[in-house]
Amino acid sequence: MHIDLRGKVALVTGAGRGIGREIALTLASEGVRTVAMDVNPDHLAELHQVFVEHQFEGFQQVCDIREYSEIERVIQEVEHQYGRIDILVNNAGVASGGLVESLPEEVWDLNMDVNLKGSFLMCKAVLPIMKRQKSGRILNAASFAAMIPSLGGAAYAASKAGIVHFTRVLAGELGPWNITVNCYAPGVIPTDLNRFADRSPKEQKELLDNLSLRRWGNKQEIAHLICYLASDYASYITGTMIDISGGKLATQVPRMAYEWAANELNV
Ligand SMILES: NC(=O)c1ccc[n+]([C@@H]2O[C@H](COP(=O)([O-])OP(=O)(O)OC[C@H]3O[C@@H](n4cnc5c(N)ncnc54)[C@H](O)[C@@H]3O)[C@@H](O)[C@H]2O)c1
Numbered sequence: 001m002h003i004d005l006r007g008k009v010a011l012v013t014g015a016g017r018g019i020g021r022e023i024a025l026t027l028a029s030e031g032v033r034t035v036a037m038d039v040n041p042d043h044l045a046e047l048h049q050v051f052v053e054h055q056f057e058g059f060q061q062v063c064d065i066r067e068y069s070e071i072e073r074v075i076q077e078v079e080h081q082y083g084r085i086d087i088l089v090n091n092a093g094v095a096s097g098g099l100v101e102s103l104p105e106e107v108w109d110l111n112m113d114v115n116l117k118g119s120f121l122m123c124k125a126v127l128p129i130m131k132r133q134k135s136g137r138i139l140n141a142a143s144f145a146a147m148i149p150s151l152g153g154a155a156y157a158a159s160k161a162g163i164v165h166f167t168r169v170l171a172g173e174l175g176p177w178n179i180t181v182n183c184y185a186p187g188v189i190p191t192d193l194n195r196f197a198d199r200s201p202k203e204q205k206e207l208l209d210n211l212s213l214r215r216w217g218n219k220q221e222i223a224h225l226i227c228y229l230a231s232d233y234a235s236y237i238t239g240t241m242i243d244i245s246g247g248k249l250a251t252q253v254p255r256m257a258y259e260w261a262a263n264e265l266n267v
Contacts, residue, residue, distance in 0.1 A: 003231045006031035009082045010058075010230070011074075013065050013122060014092025016043025018191040019141075022219035023089055023226050024058075025050065030227060032087070034058035035078055037065070039092075065092050065118030071125045085129045087230045090119035090140045095193050097153045108155045115159035116166065123170060127179075136179040137230045140167050144185045144245045164241050171239030180238035182229055187245025189217045209255040212247025 010027050014020035016038030028034040028051065035058055036051075038044050044060040051058060059081075061074045078085060094114045096107050119140050130136030142163045149157030163183055171181040188207060190197035196207060196216065208214050225244050228234055243249055251257075 001233065003030070003227055003233065005087075005227060005231060007033070008086040008230070009033045009035070009078065009084050010087035010089065011035045011037060011078065011085060011122070011126065012089040012091055013037045013063075013118070015060075016040045016047060018193060019186060019189060019219045019222050020089070020091035021047060022223045023091060025056075026220070026223035026227060027087070027230070028056035028058055029054070031057070032230075033082055035074070036060045037063040037074060037092075039064045065122055066113045068121050068125070071121055075125045075129070079129065084133055085126050086133075086135065087137045088122060088126050088130075088139070089226060089230075090122055090138070092118060093141055093193070095153070095156045097150075097156055099152055100154050103155060111155035111159045112162075115156070116162040119163060120166065123181075127174075130174075130179045131177045134178050136174075136177075137234075138167075138170065138174075138179065138181040139226055139229055140181070140183040142167070142183040142185045142241055144187060144243065144248050146185060146241070147249065167241065168239045175238070180234070182234075182237060182240055182242060184222070184225055184229070184242045184244055186222050187211065187217050187243075187248050189219055189222060191219070210248055211245070212250045212254045212257070214254070214258060215246065217244070217246055 010032045012020055012024040015024040015036035024034050024036040036044060036047055041062045044062060048060045063070045063074050065071060092114060094110055096110060098107060123138060140163050143160040145153055145157040146160040146164050167181050167183040174181060188196055222244060247254060
């Protein structure tokens, strides 16, 4: 089996850094004409250099996904250059939080506007093109916070829970056009969003003790899932959430398996 994405056209939001950057570079390295969107021009400029160095096809567009007019401008440019859109990865996200009682309204709005409304606006803009093609893949970044939220993360968790149901409804609406819509829940991937790798060894151990695989995930593992979900091999998967969190949701107290295995593993 060989995943072949060559010649497809993809849009990746939040591609300036973190998981989105890795997704954009991986798709581009697979021969996908990749349009990398981000609100941060400096990060996109750096990414542009990497595209040039590797002679990847595609381009970078500064775009705040909260603004429909900015999205429309990008879509027009993609239509003009490539005439189609095969893959939309709604990766852009923010994760600011605080206890509900003292949570500023602006912080609530920011999470909703970027994580949930921004994904909605992107889909709205891309749909006429995918419907015309009678094909397309839409992939939305959810989070395991959509199922097991963290304290102080009400706004983030609510926005990501919204993504799960948004995904399901859209998948249902787009079935007749052969467009699949799925979301994925990345687990603990240390990035600038969460700064997990900067935490104290004790805190890191506590976090890792929650994972069946007891290690941080890496961005490449998410990018590989995206390649699979965007490929022809995933043609019968729609309206679901793929958990890619190292088994965070698999069992209670996964640490115990490591204690039991310690003798056999000689650790
Ligand atoms: N890292 C994890 O372990 C993890 C876990 C669960 C879910 N996620 C989700 O995965 C996605 C990527 O996470 P990450 O850790 O790489 O985050 P990150 O903060 O490193 O990257 C997010 C990117 O989104 C961009 N962005 C923010 N607001 C934007 C806007 N209005 N318009 C366009 N771009 C905007 C940022 O500039 C940044 O480049 C997010 O949706 C996040 O919620 C990540």
